[in-house]
Amino acid sequence: MTPGEARSAQPNVGAKRALTLGVDVGGTKIRTALVDADGTVVASHRHPTDATEGPEGLMADIRACVGGCLGVEATQATSVGMGIAGQVDVGTGVLRFAPNLGWRDVPLKALLQDALDRPATVMNDVQAATWGEWRHGAGKGVHDIVCVFVGTGVGGGIVSGGQLVTGCSGAGGELGHVTLVEGGRDCRCRNRGCLEAYVGGWAIGERAQEAAADDPSGAESIIARAGGLVRAITAAHVSDAYHEGDSLASRLVTETARFMAAGLVGVVNTLNPCLLILGGGVIEGTPELIDLAEPQLRKRALAAAVEQLRVTRARLGGDAPVVGAASFARTVLLEAG
Amino acid sequence: MTPGEARSAQPNVGAKRALTLGVDVGGTKIRTALVDADGTVVASHRHPTDATEGPEGLMADIRACVGGCLGVEATQATSVGMGIAGQVDVGTGVLRFAPNLGWRDVPLKALLQDALDRPATVMNDVQAATWGEWRHGAGKGVHDIVCVFVGTGVGGGIVSGGQLVTGCSGAGGELGHVTLVEGGRDCRCRNRGCLEAYVGGWAIGERAQEAAADDPSGAESIIARAGGLVRAITAAHVSDAYHEGDSLASRLVTETARFMAAGLVGVVNTLNPCLLILGGGVIEGTPELIDLAEPQLRKRALAAAVEQLRVTRARLGGDAPVVGAASFARTVLLEAG
Numbered sequence: 001m002t003p004g005e006a007r008s009a010q011p012n013v014g015a016k017r018a019l020t021l022g023v024d025v026g027g028t029k030i031r032t033a034l035v036d037a038d039g040t041v042v043a044s045h046r047h048p049t050d051a052t053e054g055p056e057g058l059m060a061d062i063r064a065c066v067g068g069c070l071g072v073e074a075t076q077a078t079s080v081g082m083g084i085a086g087q088v089d090v091g092t093g094v095l096r097f098a099p100n101l102g103w104r105d106v107p108l109k110a111l112l113q114d115a116l117d118r119p120a121t122v123m124n125d126v127q128a129a130t131w132g133e134w135r136h137g138a139g140k141g142v143h144d145i146v147c148v149f150v151g152t153g154v155g156g157g158i159v160s161g162g163q164l165v166t167g168c169s170g171a172g173g174e175l176g177h178v179t180l181v182e183g184g185r186d187c188r189c190r191n192r193g194c195l196e197a198y199v200g201g202w203a204i205g206e207r208a209q210e211a212a213a214d215d216p217s218g219a220e221s222i223i224a225r226a227g228g229l230v231r232a233i234t235a236a237h238v239s240d241a242y243h244e245g246d247s248l249a250s251r252l253v254t255e256t257a258r259f260m261a262a263g264l265v266g267v268v269n270t271l272n273p274c275l276l277i278l279g280g281g282v283i284e285g286t287p288e289l290i291d292l293a294e295p296q297l298r299k300r301a302l303a304a305a306v307e308q309l310r311v312t313r314a315r316l317g318g319d320a321p322v323v324g325a326a327s328f329a330r331t332v333l334l335e336a337g
Numbered sequence: 338m339t340p341g342e343a344r345s346a347q348p349n350v351g352a353k354r355a356l357t358l359g360v361d362v363g364g365t366k367i368r369t370a371l372v373d374a375d376g377t378v379v380a381s382h383r384h385p386t387d388a389t390e391g392p393e394g395l396m397a398d399i400r401a402c403v404g405g406c407l408g409v410e411a412t413q414a415t416s417v418g419m420g421i422a423g424q425v426d427v428g429t430g431v432l433r434f435a436p437n438l439g440w441r442d443v444p445l446k447a448l449l450q451d452a453l454d455r456p457a458t459v460m461n462d463v464q465a466a467t468w469g470e471w472r473h474g475a476g477k478g479v480h481d482i483v484c485v486f487v488g489t490g491v492g493g494g495i496v497s498g499g500q501l502v503t504g505c506s507g508a509g510g511e512l513g514h515v516t517l518v519e520g521g522r523d524c525r526c527r528n529r530g531c532l533e534a535y536v537g538g539w540a541i542g543e544r545a546q547e548a549a550a551d552d553p554s555g556a557e558s559i560i561a562r563a564g565g566l567v568r569a570i571t572a573a574h575v576s577d578a579y580h581e582g583d584s585l586a587s588r589l590v591t592e593t594a595r596f597m598a599a600g601l602v603g604v605v606n607t608l609n610p611c612l613l614i615l616g617g618g619v620i621e622g623t624p625e626l627i628d629l630a631e632p633q634l635r636k637r638a639l640a641a642a643v644e645q646l647r648v649t650r651a652r653l654g655g656d657a658p659v660v661g662a663a664s665f666a667r668t669v670l671l672e673a674g
Contacts, residue, residue, distance in 0.1 A: 087641040144504055156607075158497075165498065165608065167497075167608060167610065167642070168481045168645045169645045170641070171609040171642045173607065173609075174607065174642060178516075179515075179516075180516060181518060181519050190637065191637040263516060265528060266514070266515030267515075269508075270509070270604070270607060271495075271502065272505050272506060272507070272509040273505055300527065302511055302526055304506055304507070304511075305511060307506060
């Protein structure tokens with residue numbers, strides 16, 4: 001099937017059958033997937049990112065995947081959508097900056113189109129995950145959603161009035177960096193007091209390390225999980241200890257939920273979504289955070305902002321970026337066709 | 338001219354000539370204006386709000402105005418747009434709740450159409466002001482803007498990708514109620530630590546009163562302006578004292594700018610606007626707040642979120658809600674026609 005065929009007189013019929021490629025380029029791994037029109041991953045492949053091989057190396061890897069590990073069906077994909085951990089101009093498909101890869105001003109869309117000989121779209125990976133949850137996951141059919149992905153860092157994505165909020169320079173949805181405590185904890189961005197500096201996985205680890213250093217005897221169980229090293233404590237150790245009833249872990253999780261609720265109050269008052277979708281490794285590891293945070297969110301946000309709000313878990317897990325990137329390509333290219 | 342004529346074969350020509358009515362219903366005053374296609378207020382009238390007379394009384398007031406104080410031209414207005422201090426379902430034109438008036442579930446659009454015998458739209462007043470600044474004020478021609486109006490309270494409005502963000506239940510843009518200090522100062526909403534609780538006019542007054550109570554001798558100049566009564570100190574007294582070089586006022590303004598910047602960091606990281614428009618009585622009284630806050634905002638927000646950001650003052654002042662409401666009616670009704 002050539003790209004032209006996707007623009008047939010019956011695009012919906014064509015779209016239903018058509019397969020699309022999704023590529024998720026992170027700081028440590030590249031995931032390539034073949035995705036159908038329902039957002040189902042038909043085949044996928046993962047390998048480590050090698051930033052030193054440059055964008056051309058990335059293209060060679062993807063091309064090899066399409067001709068090989070994704071199976072023969074992949075050669076029939078009508079288009080390709082990429083999500084990448086960085087700032088992207090969605091209109092031109094130019095990667096402005098990817099801090100983890102050290103790449104700047106790379107015309108990824110043009111490179112992808114050349115490498116795979118089919119139309120392409122490029123977007124930020126968290127925006128891709130948001131698109132995926134919106135079109136095929138927990139947000140299906142809802143016009144106003146906000147996704148907050150709490151992993152090592154905290155990222156977010158916004159769909160407002162049925163439109164993905166990319167912002168002026170592609171950086172829209174950086175919900176991990178709303179101020180939560182003016183002048184508070186140092187964040188990995190250059191600011192202080194961001195939401196991420198309290199609830200991101202790295203921050204939970206730091207808070208746990210501080211608590212353990214303050215009171216080692218109360219932290220015995222958590223320290224043991226970290227091989228006896230306070231500075232090796234991570235959010236995963238806290239989560240494990242929490243699920244076995246450890247009291248320090250319980251306090252840390254309760255505090256994390258309180259910070260999360262305070263940050264989400266601002267997000268919900270700002271955007272008044274119908275649906276708030278929470279995902280990412282920290283939420284997957286400790287889904288109780290949602291049950292702990294939601295009542296506080298409802299109590300503290302403006303009544304008008306929560307009266308129609310639903311809060312739910314993300315549904316696509318790690319598939320969200322590839323599914324979203326593929327779905328975005330399908331949608332944008334069909335609309336243009 | 339009848340409503341039907343606005344839907345002529347050449348809508349743009351018709352629109353250019355056409356006049357539209359704008360109505361701004363606040364807690365204390367009603368403003369009615371005749372607005373042309375360029376957003377110029379041709380005639381306007383203001384009178385106090387009497388919530389006890391109910392929605393029917395409001396309609397009678399507006400009808401009297403159109404037939405009288407706004408001049409004979411007003412009878413030719415093709416449509417009417419209302420902005421009201423409350424939560425509005427823009428689609429149906431039903432006022433869900435107006436806390437200042439104590440009104441709930443009032444079908445204002447239908448009432449307006451009946452009263453004035455022409456098509457109407459109804460929206461939240463701050464969203465109307467945002468629309469006004471976007472179409473005819475400081476935000477003209479820009480697709481991604483955020484307005485923050487710092488008056489007694491703090492309100493906001495968002496245009497993302499050329500679309501007004503109203504949210505799921507009409508409450509989008511409540512930027513005064515983003516969390517700034519988790520567990521911080523009591524806000525007039527039911528939460529603590531909101532941006533408004535630090536930079537709203539009432540909060541600046543409270544902070545000044547606290548500073549004056551702590552150190553009356555250092556606050557002599559401000560206390561004198563308030564007639565010798567610490568509890569009578571307002572944001573206006575602080576502003577006046579600041580402009581005459583008072584040191585406590587200077588400290589208060591510096592702190593207000595720091596809080597404002599911290600709140601705006603979250604707003605800008607969330608939405609990545611091209612343009613941030615600051616208005617409202619506190620900004621108009623102390624425009625230096627922008628110069629003090631902007632460098633901190635640029636330093637503390639994500640680089641990608643500010644690299645294309647401009648910050649500017651609102652241009653329409655108190656006209657913004659009537660101009661925006663009128664312009665919104667014109668746009669929506671022409672598009673529908």
